[in-house]
Amino acid sequence: MKKFIYSLVFILCFNFSNAFSQSDWVWQNPLPNGNVLYNTKFVDANTGWAVGYFELMKTTNGGINWFSQAINTTAFEVNVRVFPISANNVWVSSAGGIYRSTNGGANWEAQVNPTTNAPYSLYFANMLTGWGVGDNGTILTTINGGTNWFVQPSGTTEVLRDVQFFNITTGYTAGNNGKILKTTNGGTNWLTLNTGTTTACFNSISFPNTQIGYAVGYYGVIYKTDDGGNTWTSQTSGTNNTLNAVYFADANNGTIVGDGGIMLTTTNGGTNWTSKVSGTVYDLCSITFPVVNWGWIVGYNGTILRTTNAGVNWNLLSSGFYKNLKSAYFSNSQTGWVAGDEGKIYKTINGGTNWTSQSTSTNYNLNSMYFINSTTAWAVGEGGNIMKTTDGGTSYWALQPSGTTKTLYSVCFANINTGWAVGDSGAIMITINSGSNWFYQVSNTNKTLTSVNFVDANTGYITISDSTYLKTTNGGTTWTKYTISGNNNLYTSYFLNGQTGWIGGTNISKTTDGGNTWVVNGSSFFVVSSIQFINAQTGWCTSLGMGLGIVAKTTNGGDNWVACIGCVSTQSYYKVFFTDANTGWVVGSNGSILKTIDGGVFVKKISKEIPSSYTLSQNYPNPFNPSTNIKFAIPKNELVTMKVYDILGREVVTLVNEKLNSGTYTVDWNASDYPSGIYFYKLTTDNYSETKKMILVK
Numbered sequence: 001m002k003k004f005i006y007s008l009v010f011i012l013c014f015n016f017s018n019a020f021s022q023s024d025w026v027w028q029n030p031l032p033n034g035n036v037l038y039n040t041k042f043v044d045a046n047t048g049w050a051v052g053y054f055e056l057m058k059t060t061n062g063g064i065n066w067f068s069q070a071i072n073t074t075a076f077e078v079n080v081r082v083f084p085i086s087a088n089n090v091w092v093s094s095a096g097g098i099y100r101s102t103n104g105g106a107n108w109e110a111q112v113n114p115t116t117n118a119p120y121s122l123y124f125a126n127m128l129t130g131w132g133v134g135d136n137g138t139i140l141t142t143i144n145g146g147t148n149w150f151v152q153p154s155g156t157t158e159v160l161r162d163v164q165f166f167n168i169t170t171g172y173t174a175g176n177n178g179k180i181l182k183t184t185n186g187g188t189n190w191l192t193l194n195t196g197t198t199t200a201c202f203n204s205i206s207f208p209n210t211q212i213g214y215a216v217g218y219y220g221v222i223y224k225t226d227d228g229g230n231t232w233t234s235q236t237s238g239t240n241n242t243l244n245a246v247y248f249a250d251a252n253n254g255t256i257v258g259d260g261g262i263m264l265t266t267t268n269g270g271t272n273w274t275s276k277v278s279g280t281v282y283d284l285c286s287i288t289f290p291v292v293n294w295g296w297i298v299g300y301n302g303t304i305l306r307t308t309n310a311g312v313n314w315n316l317l318s319s320g321f322y323k324n325l326k327s328a329y330f331s332n333s334q335t336g337w338v339a340g341d342e343g344k345i346y347k348t349i350n351g352g353t354n355w356t357s358q359s360t361s362t363n364y365n366l367n368s369m370y371f372i373n374s375t376t377a378w379a380v381g382e383g384g385n386i387m388k389t390t391d392g393g394t395s396y397w398a399l400q401p402s403g404t405t406k407t408l409y410s411v412c413f414a415n416i417n418t419g420w421a422v423g424d425s426g427a428i429m430i431t432i433n434s435g436s437n438w439f440y441q442v443s444n445t446n447k448t449l450t451s452v453n454f455v456d457a458n459t460g461y462i463t464i465s466d467s468t469y470l471k472t473t474n475g476g477t478t479w480t481k482y483t484i485s486g487n488n489n490l491y492t493s494y495f496l497n498g499q500t501g502w503i504g505g506t507n508i509s510k511t512t513d514g515g516n517t518w519v520v521n522g523s524s525f526f527v528v529s530s531i532q533f534i535n536a537q538t539g540w541c542t543s544l545g546m547g548l549g550i551v552a553k554t555t556n557g558g559d560n561w562v563a564c565i566g567c568v569s570t571q572s573y574y575k576v577f578f579t580d581a582n583t584g585w586v587v588g589s590n591g592s593i594l595k596t597i598d599g600g601v602f603v604k605k606i607s608k609e610i611p612s613s614y615t616l617s618q619n620y621p622n623p624f625n626p627s628t629n630i631k632f633a634i635p636k637n638e639l640v641t642m643k644v645y646d647i648l649g650r651e652v653v654t655l656v657n658e659k660l661n662s663g664t665y666t667v668d669w670n671a672s673d674y675p676s677g678i679y680f681y682k683l684t685t686d687n688y689s690e691t692k693k694m695i696l697v698k
Helices: 007-015
Strands: 027-029 037-042 050-051 055-059 079-084 088-094 097-101 107-109 121-124 130-133 140-141 148-152 161-163 171-175 179-184 202-206 212-215 222-225 233-235 242-250 254-258 263-266 284-291 295-301 304-307 323-330 336-340 345-348 365-372 377-381 387-391 399-400 408-413 419-423 426-431 437-441 447-452 460-464 468-472 482-484 492-496 501-504 507-511 527-533 540-547 549-555 562-564 573-578 584-586 592-598 604-607 627-636 638-645 651-660 662-672 677-684 690-697
Touching: 050 088, 050 284, 050 295, 079 121, 088 121, 097 447, 121 161, 130 161, 130 171, 171 202, 212 242, 212 254, 254 284, 254 295, 323 584, 336 365, 336 584, 377 408, 408 468, 419 447, 460 492, 468 651, 492 527, 501 527, 540 573, 540 584, 549 573, 549 584, 562 638, 627 638, 651 662
Parallel strands: 037 079, 037 284, 050 079, 161 202, 202 242, 242 284, 323 365, 323 573, 365 408, 408 447, 527 573
Antiparallel strands: 027 592, 037 050, 050 055, 079 088, 088 097, 097 107, 121 130, 130 140, 140 148, 161 171, 171 179, 202 212, 212 222, 222 233, 242 254, 254 263, 284 295, 295 304, 323 336, 336 345, 365 377, 377 387, 387 399, 408 419, 419 426, 426 437, 447 460, 460 468, 468 482, 492 501, 501 507, 527 540, 540 549, 549 562, 573 584, 584 592, 604 662, 627 662, 638 651, 638 677, 677 690
């Protein structure tokens, strides 16, 4: 596992030409969330933080409950390190820089990083004196709590991944290619130590005292020093897994965690390392012991472990189910189903707060569900499996004779009797008796059919895993192939009626004439995995790619799509489903379920106080590269639009186009896909209009 990969974030910035901003999406499974957690630190047995991809969480009861905290930054919140020196004073290093809170994380203030390298590790010896290390041998230091940060000469260009100090003078840092550095004068000078290796990449160090220290890293390497770093010896870990974090309580007792849920312990200073059952198979990234006996570990898929007896036993605090979820349906705001791998189907009757597993008749992976009403539904998946329920799955999902063993990826019914399922090798299956019998229709292709969508019993569309799709106007008796220019890897479709529809692949294409013509109006999406519209203007999509799950929303029929950072995840999203304009869910890999009750709005309300007047603030930062934040206030409930224009007056993007309640809001614009220059942003309501200038400098 590579611990911190900022490049994914910047690739994501590049491909989306629209704004990213916060929205109120809440994790429902797993809990407290399903993102990667890179680091955790506690100040006592109750108060601590955990950070990771788009996550900054705090607990005040020892990790039993967690709540999210937000850094008000336009940068993607890929938080890699948190360092609390007390319950109130906390620092976070992220892709966006270094931030400090003096009130326990309620508010955060950006600190100036004199380099372009975000620290991979932070360490504070006291309230004023701290260090950060990162790419290109970067070592930063502060002597005033981060008000000012200065670069210290490291003498190396290697990546430095961890730093630890005993006091304001003596400290160590370690990183790639066997580099371990030591200072005895607070970092004024750093000495490269002879570790005896030039290939080991160290992720973590732990010094229980000034003489004895340990360094761990890739391919299971463990190195130890007994003389303050002058000499180092290799120890046998018994694994080739990457080791991500090490902690020693004293000279003899230590714990290491790493990829695949590996946990190693020693009671004799590393002479022997013993494998210990961690209770998870997910990568573990960080370990902390703030007080005697009490420790926490965090890792992938939101994994959180806790011990209260010095590691004799570890208890899993995170909870939920972790099967990939490919499909979702809600009959109303309270009742819904999700389906996925190993034949799993779960139902909720309280809006997703709790989920109950239903009885199915297969262990094959399920890819799609279709509900004709709240009780009658079908689910399809691998091995040609088709299941049906007539009571909402309360009693049983029963297998139907599908007539095929090919994997089926999508199912759709035009009425209670007539339905289609499509899948591998051009398979189109049809039933005219509610699934009692299924038989083939001729597709004239052997390619994978990824989705099927019928607007009535005659007119239907099937997407193919290239740039083509099939259409029928006679219930599938004949299918005709068409090509969509500028859109590949077609994966999903959604039609409001016989004329208006969208097809998603590497872009989103729209038709308003039943498929005679198509206009590409998505922009470099990775792979669009699902689309849903509640009317001709408002819709959502999920997108897969580069290890990130993305939800985007449009309020103008797909002309612009705004991607939401508030729900960007390290999980892949496969399905979006909204019951109305406000309430919706997305589901994805490793059991991911997220919910919104505000339509996935892409502006963030920062104050509920009713403003006395309209205001449009100057964007910050300005000039900017590539992201900037815009604050505005409205004194009444009304339709609000905010658009960005270039120097020639051409509309670039719509950031806001929805009815908002009175209050103060912020919205972000990420301009990674736009050239340097002068831009204008305009706020418009029924009673107010104002325009301001901003400058993008790359």
